[in-house]
Amino acid sequence: MEKKIEHNFRNKLLLSLLIILAEISDSYGSSNTLFMLERTMDKNQIFYSVNLDEKNKLDDENPIDIHWLKRSNGNKVEPLTWIQNKFGYGLKFISKKADYALFQFASSNKRNFELKKDAKGQFKVYTNSEKGQIEVYRIFIHNNGGTFLAPKISAIDIYGKNPTTGETVVESMKF
Numbered sequence: 001m002e003k004k005i006e007h008n009f010r011n012k013l014l015l016s017l018l019i020i021l022a023e024i025s026d027s028y029g030s031s032n033t034l035f036m037l038e039r040t041m042d043k044n045q046i047f048y049s050v051n052l053d054e055k056n057k058l059d060d061e062n063p064i065d066i067h068w069l070k071r072s073n074g075n076k077v078e079p080l081t082w083i084q085n086k087f088g089y090g091l092k093f094i095s096k097k098a099d100y101a102l103f104q105f106a107s108s109n110k111r112n113f114e115l116k117k118d119a120k121g122q123f124k125v126y127t128n129s130e131k132g133q134i135e136v137y138r139i140f141i142h143n144n145g146g147t148f149l150a151p152k153i154s155a156i157d158i159y160g161k162n163p164t165t166g167e168t169v170v171e172s173m174k175f
Contacts, residue, residue: 034064034115034125037089039141043071046080046089050115050123057098058123063115064091064101087149118163127158129171134160 037046048066051059066089070076080089090106101115113136114126125136138159146152158171 032065032123034123035136035138037139037141040143044073045069045071048091048125052123058096058101058115060096063093063096064103066090083149124163126163127160129158129160129169131162131169131171133163134158134169134171135163136160 032049032052034048034050036048046066046068048064051062051065053059066080066085068076068078068080070078079085084090086106088105088107091103092106092109093101093103094112095102099117103113103115104111105113111127115123116126118124118135126133127136128134136158140157140159141153142155142157144152144154153175155175156173158173160169160171161167162169
């Protein structure tokens, strides 16, 4: 009897874990995910995903969808707040076309990013680094205190790969 209860408990636990993994995968594991942003402050992540219309072209109004994966809150998926979108992690689009967008982060105009198709026809985000153009897949912000509206950023790491060679590139910008 005890083994049967233990077996049922194990099966329920395994099923629960599979459901959680499926929910997490749905939130950021799709082919629409462009890159993610992480910070030293917590384990929460921000995912940037391509937003396509019914014709498989970039959405005119909002080519990139942005959402939190709140790992500190049961892996809850949430949109950015108005302040986060306007002054922090949101995007400012400089140019938008059906298959191309040029943008910057709302918090900085020091670097441009391009949303465009790769050789396989998949949308990817690119930026220029010291080693040439790279395909961005992760950005990590090193925060050393400050306040909510004025954080102290010591560095930002951009993780990408060379689209020609596949070589991993990490560029660290110090502040």
